[in-house]
Amino acid sequence: MGDSIVTHEAFSNAQVQTQDIPSAGTIAFEPLHQRHALLLITESLLVWAVPSVAFTVLLALGKIESSFLSAPWGFLLPLAVLPIIFIACLLQAKHSGFAARTHDIHFKTGVIWRKRVALPFNRIQHIEIERNPIERAFGLSTLKFFTAGGGSADMKIPALGEQQATDLKSFVLKLAGETDDRA
Amino acid sequence: MTAPEQQAATLESLSGEAWNRLAPAAIIHFIIKFVIGFAKNGIQNVAYLGGIAIFTGDNRWFILGAIAAVAGAALLVGGILSYLNFRFRLDGQTFLIHRGVLNKKRLTLSFDRIQNVVVKEPFYFRPFGLVALALESAGSSDEEVSLAGIPTSLAQDIRRAVLERRSKPAATAPTSERSESKGPDVAPQTKTEDSELLLAQPVSELARYGLSNNNIWVVAGIVVGAIFQQFDAWEEDAEAFIEASVIPVTGDDSTVLGLLFAAGLVTVLLLLTLFSVVGAIIVYYRFRLSYADGRYHRETGLFERLETSVPETKVQSLQINQPWPALLLGRWHLVMKQVGFGGTNNPAQNRKSNFIIPSVLPAFYQALSNRLFGQMDWQTMQLRAISRFYVWKTVFYFALLPAMLATIPLAANVGMAGLAPLLLPFLAIPFVILRHARFGYWSDGKVAVVRQGFVGTRMTVFPFHKAQTVSLTQSPSQRRWQLATLKVQLAGQTLTIPYMPLADAEAWRDRILYEVETSRKAWM
Numbered sequence A: 001m002g003d004s005i006v007t008h009e010a011f012s013n014a015q016v017q018t019q020d021i022p023s024a025g026t027i028a029f030e031p032l033h034q035r036h037a038l039l040l041i042t043e044s045l046l047v048w049a050v051p052s053v054a055f056t057v058l059l060a061l062g063k064i065e066s067s068f069l070s071a072p073w074g075f076l077l078p079l080a081v082l083p084i085i086f087i088a089c090l091l092q093a094k095h096s097g098f099a100a101r102t103h104d105i106h107f108k109t110g111v112i113w114r115k116r117v118a119l120p121f122n123r124i125q126h127i128e129i130e131r132n133p134i135e136r137a138f139g140l141s142t143l144k145f146f147t148a149g150g151g152s153a154d155m156k157i158p159a160l161g162e163q164q165a166t167d168l169k170s171f172v173l174k175l176a177g178e179t180d181d182r183a
Numbered sequence B: 001m002t003a004p005e006q007q008a009a010t011l012e013s014l015s016g017e018a019w020n021r022l023a024p025a026a027i028i029h030f031i032i033k034f035v036i037g038f039a040k041n042g043i044q045n046v047a048y049l050g051g052i053a054i055f056t057g058d059n060r061w062f063i064l065g066a067i068a069a070v071a072g073a074a075l076l077v078g079g080i081l082s083y084l085n086f087r088f089r090l091d092g093q094t095f096l097i098h099r100g101v102l103n104k105k106r107l108t109l110s111f112d113r114i115q116n117v118v119v120k121e122p123f124y125f126r127p128f129g130l131v132a133l134a135l136e137s138a139g140s141s142d143e144e145v146s147l148a149g150i151p152t153s154l155a156q157d158i159r160r161a162v163l164e165r166r167s168k169p170a171a172t173a174p175t176s177e178r179s180e181s182k183g184p185d186v187a188p189q190t191k192t193e194d195s196e197l198l199l200a201q202p203v204s205e206l207a208r209y210g211l212s213n214n215n216i217w218v219v220a221g222i223v224v225g226a227i228f229q230q231f232d233a234w235e236e237d238a239e240a241f242i243e244a245s246v247i248p249v250t251g252d253d254s255t256v257l258g259l260l261f262a263a264g265l266v267t268v269l270l271l272l273t274l275f276s277v278v279g280a281i282i283v284y285y286r287f288r289l290s291y292a293d294g295r296y297h298r299e300t301g302l303f304e305r306l307e308t309s310v311p312e313t314k315v316q317s318l319q320i321n322q323p324w325p326a327l328l329l330g331r332w333h334l335v336m337k338q339v340g341f342g343g344t345n346n347p348a349q350n351r352k353s354n355f356i357i358p359s360v361l362p363a364f365y366q367a368l369s370n371r372l373f374g375q376m377d378w379q380t381m382q383l384r385a386i387s388r389f390y391v392w393k394t395v396f397y398f399a400l401l402p403a404m405l406a407t408i409p410l411a412a413n414v415g416m417a418g419l420a421p422l423l424l425p426f427l428a429i430p431f432v433i434l435r436h437a438r439f440g441y442w443s444d445g446k447v448a449v450v451r452q453g454f455v456g457t458r459m460t461v462f463p464f465h466k467a468q469t470v471s472l473t474q475s476p477s478q479r480r481w482q483l484a485t486l487k488v489q490l491a492g493q494t495l496t497i498p499y500m501p502l503a504d505a506e507a508w509r510d511r512i513l514y515e516v517e518t519s520r521k522a523w524m
Helices: A036-060 A071-093 A132-140 A160-181 B011-015 B027-044 B045-055 B059-087 B123-128 B152-172 B180-184 B187-194 B202-210 B216-231 B231-250 B256-285 B324-329 B347-352 B360-371 B389-436 B474-478 B502-518
Strands: A095-102 A104-109 A114-120 A126-130 A139-145 A155-161 B087-091 B092-100 B103-110 B113-123 B130-138 B145-151 B196-201 B287-294 B295-302 B303-311 B317-322 B332-337 B353-359 B440-443 B449-455 B457-463 B465-475 B481-489 B493-501
Touching: A036 A071, A036 A155, A095 A160, A104 A155, A104 B502, A114 B502, A126 A160, A132 A139, A139 A160, A155 A160, A155 B130, B011 B087, B027 B059, B027 B123, B027 B145, B045 B130, B087 B130, B113 B123, B113 B152, B123 B130, B123 B145, B130 B152, B145 B152, B196 B353, B202 B256, B202 B324, B202 B353, B216 B256, B231 B360, B287 B353, B295 B353, B317 B324, B317 B360, B332 B389, B353 B360, B360 B457, B389 B449, B389 B474, B389 B493, B440 B502, B457 B493, B465 B474, B465 B502, B474 B481, B481 B502, B493 B502
Parallel strands: none
Antiparallel strands: A095 A104, A104 A114, A114 B465, A126 A139, A139 A155, B087 B092, B092 B103, B113 B130, B113 B303, B130 B145, B196 B287, B287 B295, B295 B303, B317 B332, B317 B457, B332 B353, B440 B449, B449 B457, B465 B481, B481 B493
């Protein structure tokens, strides 16, 4: 992490034409694992289960007084949200993806607010593979990249197959090591 | 461990097998540190003492005296124990420090992880010829090492040894035009004679800084908040005081009372301003900024001379701030931003990594920016504006939408008066327009300038090759209008340019990636 400069025998500093700078606007993103949507749905359902159960119990005990909900179909109300969850998770999975180039890695996410993060390899401080219990159940991993930019991970690629995550990690680390000039 | 302990005197004695102690005067330092720590973390505890003073009746002085005596004894014992438990030595290029009375801590800090070497000269060390040497690392403040109570000569030796280790790479770095005039082989030992004075601030400039930094308004806000919190309790007393003491003198003419109130407010503001000016002069007295051997050095302080230095390669960006009072005075305040891992949840860390240069003119900040990041064409620089959509979208999402949501229940309950929140968007528009007008960006492909603000401005100059990540976000309407919000993350801060034309945002992203990936310059 020293700021020494590697001996650069072949250092050149020719002017670059702006059109010669590689554009990251047109890269083709690889989709995440097929089970990504399933993972998102499971996680969302678990979160949604908490208010649903609470609501159902309260309704069954007669603690919620409303003529609107008095009919038996009141119990079905929490289920009305399920299609939204399914559609949102499927779209979310469809719009996520990553792409690795020789010098940087990109990640895109978001259905309504679409975000694309770019992270050059030579700024990576360390990489973590994380598997929470649900991810483990689906055989998926989250790859987290850290730079000196902030305290939390600067880029998180969720829902990679376990082997894929390990491979991508070592691939990136190898390239990061090659491009790292800070002796 | 078994080696005998000694008092640190020279660099050689540090490097030996034996552990070193600080000078005994360090006990004073530890005691003062305890007191400050107590004051910072538990000023409300003082309220209990007040409670005791009020409720204990005749014994109060005895009880308070006893508390004071016990506290004093505890401080003294704590100070002595801290002193006895603080040992350090040098193992090659690594500091080993053992400290702590109850929680023992063992620290290792290697030279190349040291970000900053600060020599402090607190007034209570002056009679002994001692100083406090703080070695700041990039990590958390827990890892920070402060050797408080070592001889000045030793502190200078350590500093030189650390800088020597650090400045070697910096000297060969293709940083700026100055390396030519100096040559890469300048011996680090001669650096004190060699240093180039960049700026020495007279008291008048410091007074300007005191007048125009934003701190007084922050303090004023806290004071007003505190007063309002206690308002209920004080209201009756205040009314009684006004009726008993003020009205008999002035009469109960509401104009007179109003004027009196206004005069009181103005007095308070003047007092706050005065405090701010005096504070700025005390903190920044005899401000000197110099450059030597790849590092910027800053000396400040009236009671405590503080010497801070930052290697130029570690400067991530230069912030050029002009808060609104500074607008009136025609001055700018600069901050050299260093790597800071603290983030927003660690303000102490952030403050530490701030290297403030108060009250300068454009000629100075332009020259400083040029020497930090390379020549820029300041004369012809035209910052580009962000899209007008910023105004409408901001007003819509942050004023109109909340106002409408608030109006519905209000109107249902209180009728027409409930529609009042709908005025909010109209009031907000001028402010959002101001903010929109302050946003600006410029780049020559190597160095970039991002400006933001409200009335005052903050310009951030940073070289593209020091960026960490870049991200581009688009909402549906931004997609429709070919706009994007660009976020550039630097080590320790994030710059956001909202509603930038998509073409510009993509060009910045591509250029930043290109610069980061091809640059052979050190970034930290």
